[in-house]
């Protein structure tokens with residue numbers, strides 16, 4: 001019988017030894033620093049910008065497409081970033097099953113697929129089970145940050161968060177803190193689209 005060939009992880013890629021066991025942040029990064037997670041990190045401009053700006057925090061980019069994971073790893077290698085790792089995995093699974101409870105200080109969900117057709121709404125990430133899992137992985141006072149250009153998805157997210165009831169909504173003016181634009185944000189703003197954001201603190 002032919003054995004499946006395991007893929008060798010890229011430099012800067014975190015590959016769990018067991019995908020069915022919870023992973024503690026100390027397994028991902030040797031340095032004991034606050035952990036921030038970017039779900040669907042894409043080509044990684046936001047993630048790389050954050051990791052460069054905040055060397056005293058760790059950044060994990062979750063992305064399902066291998067090509068994008070490889071691209072982010074190459075860029076992180078070139079920049080010699082010690083505080084960045086990628087994880088090639090599905091976002092919901094990562095939050096609901098893989099990451100240890102109370103281990104994340106900020107979780108970013110930026111420009112996710114809005115799944116605009118009504119019959120696809122159930123594929124949207126922001127749902128009650130997902131919010132429950134986000135709440136569980138965040139440390140006390142941890143934050144969930146969400147941005148979209150899709151007005152209807154934004155309203156949907158607001159409704160789901162209100163229904164969930166265990167997040168406090170914080171002001172998020174543009175100059176609140178360093179927060180680089182994502183690749184999609186740059187592209188969409190150049191097309192004249194406007195993004196809306198939610199900044200939510202775990203209570």
Ligand SMILES: C[S@@+](CC[C@H](N)C(=O)[O-])C[C@H]1O[C@@H](n2cnc3c(N)ncnc32)[C@H](O)[C@@H]1O
Pocket residue numbers: 039040041042043044062063064065068089090091092110111112113182183184185
């Ligand atoms: C619209 S792009 C946004 C990328 C990046 N956040 C940005 O703003 O530039 C969505 C990204 O999320 C990834 N993605 C979509 N659904 C995902 C999922 N369920 N798990 C992991 N990655 C996902 C896609 O492959 C894509 O790279």
